[in-house]
Amino acid sequence: MDLKQLTIDKYETREKLVLSGIWGGEIYKTANLAAGNGRGWLWKTLVIDGDADVEEPVEVPSLEHNVEGSSQGRKPRVRKQKSIRRLTPIDVARHPLRIPATDGEAGTGEDDRTCLQEKLEIIDLDLSRLMLHDIFQQDQVHSEMRQILYNYLLRNEEDSSYKQGYHELLGMIYLQLHTDEREDLGAGQRKMRLRNALCIFEKLMKHMTLFYNETRLIQWEEKEFRPILSTCCPRLYDIFCSDDNHTNLLWLIRWTRLLFMRELPRDYTLIIWDHLFTGLYPVHTLVACLIVVLLLNNYRLLVEEVEDHNDLVELMLHFQSRITSMVDCIELCKMAGNLCELWYTQDVDSMKLICDNFLKIKFNVDREPDREERIDPNRRRIEEKLRRRVKQTLLPKRKTLNK
Template sequence: MRSLQESRQRWKEFNAYNSKDSLKDDILRKQLTSSPCDGIRSLCWKLFLYLPDFAPPTWSPVLSSSRDVFTTLRAKLLGPLETGNIGIYDGDPDHPIDPLAEGPSNPWSKLRKDEELRREIIQDLERCMPDHDYFRSEKVQKQMLDVLFVYCKLNADMGYRQGMHEIVAPILWVVDNDAVQADFEEILENEKYMLEALDPAYVEHDTFSLFQAVMHSARPWYELGEDSDDIGEKGNSPIVEKSRMIHEDLLMAVDPQLARHLKELEVLPQVFLIRWIRLLFGREFPFDQLLVLWDSLFAEDPDFTLVDYICVAMLLRIRWELLEFDYSMTLTLLLRYPQPKHPNLPATFVSDAIYLRNHLDLSGGAYIISKYSNRTPAPVPMLSPAQSPPTSPSRRGIRSSDSPVRRTMSPIAGQTARTIPSSSGLDRLVNDLAKGVVGRSKGWGLGKPIERLMEELQWNKPFENEK
């Protein structure tokens, strides 16, 4: 929580901007120094993700509506758990409901399912960002639990997926850290909008609204799809299809040598891209630098189509090492991405992604590669159609919004939100994928090295924090 004096200064600087575009331009321009969102980051994220206009007077109805929605959902979905009032008598006190009776309409069955869901979420929260004392707080973990529980109940066709907790954690930290405790008597007339947007009484409410807005675009990444096999090579899982498209279409377009090398090594792109994408790079970069990267991403592309190009930019920046490494060393590098150093900090991947989006060809790839290595890739020899790796037309241009979806109304101020049809798959894609890699590696004579690598990288728990 910030002091009024500190927030007042940041609010004054914020008011120097006259539009979302002017704020966005400054965020992208200052990636090498400090972000204009520092000190007022949660407000910037709200602006880019769900507030309709840059004008402060337009914020009040949206903030009020989104907060009222969460209050209502929380009371309805968490009330029975917190009060113990689960409708033991179904309108007739002479005929109490049997707690052991089966059936979806039995409130005791609903209670047991809710408790099971909360236990599943708690398991992840207990190991969320272990190096940050803030996330060890019982109050903070309860807030994250409630936000995730309400979201999962609201999206019961998907439920909880590993990785969601690592999206909600930075959001809660930002909202809580930016909150301002002040009396209205202390503030100036034009500061009332700041105080309303950063009200500490609504930290949990605003965290839910921001998380809901992020998941509006990120949800397909958590959907497993139907008929997926053990290592994600079949079926229609959106995240697997996205991973293939990034490798076979985008990377092939800008650096076919690297794309073919990874293909020859039989490095499945989903092995590392699932984590990169689902967690919005949260496991790849230090926490403070991740927040600045999110500033740029939210400002430039709240639909997150730019995420695909960020992945390509990350691969290009380490392409020379990847070309020299064997299978096990390549996986180690991709799953322990080297930390970018000043001045090329993680936020610069957003600028590189914007460039690649506009220059998706060999010259665009060569520019990014030489920019960070002062080495230019050799000309790519022409291949006959028979030599070229096949690219499925059905995967070309796949984005989050291209997966099969239906439209429903979002709880946030009546926004239209995407909802994915219910999946029959289990949330075991990455764990099964890792097991599949071990099985295949034995045929290559690499069984033991891969098993040791997996043990080192804790692949059996792909979304647990690495200590």
């Protein structure tokens, strides 16, 4: 059934759509979203509050070595060969460390122009390697994506630096809007698509800047992710956080900055994004709880196959290919949402109960006592490793004796 018509007929308000349709899972039972039927419209409904929020994107200016306009063919791969990238012009009108020009002082704009040129070159390179869908190899799509990213940097001076990952997040948004529309769009309809994509991306990035700032990401791990994991599953906390000689940032950077795009199948990722766009819970807390639930889903794999930090990093960076157990994505989001609510009310006993019941039902695992078992987790892992090696050594001998 068509999602747009279903939503209009069934849900009178956005609140009902959020609570019953998405978090209640009703739209996933009725509407077919597998073929991109209406998801772009759904995201516009959830994120864009009227046309007042959507401003007209400006054109990308033509710069030296970047002679390109949105109406012309792109030339992102034709670049001057440079042995060393020029970070600052050799001849500048003012000292680069000088306080920026005030309103009454005229500035040359030369430094900003060079910086913008470098950003556009990096954006062109990233977009040329975007593999979410074949449409991103089309000149028109590349030009529109480039224009959206340029406008985002222009309108968000506090986050004016472009970082790798922005193009993939925008690509997922753009793809949903593009899939919902006909290919023979007029110029006015294409402009509207750009405006909608820019608005959704901009509102998403207001919550994502935390994950793209390394200092704030470290604080988030220490103050939110680790405590939630420790509350939900002490055994997994021991595996991920007990060793002071390693850092989880090696894998958390990709998990958080790309919102599970590399770790989960596409249909799972899209459903998770549906829930994130509802704004029902703070994104940083919901992401922490989603990661914890994903780890609980693969409890057995983590406990049995992770012997040291190298094993852990290898598994977490190849998570999708190593997944051995996954619940339905709607149930996964519901469980993460419940943990969010309980975390904000500091009802840790209920959090423990939810996770204990999950592990008991799914893996027949009882919660370990929070005392001696957690004194030296490294020693316990070494002992388990030795037990497995002894079993592997003795098994051939037993077979020989039986013969």
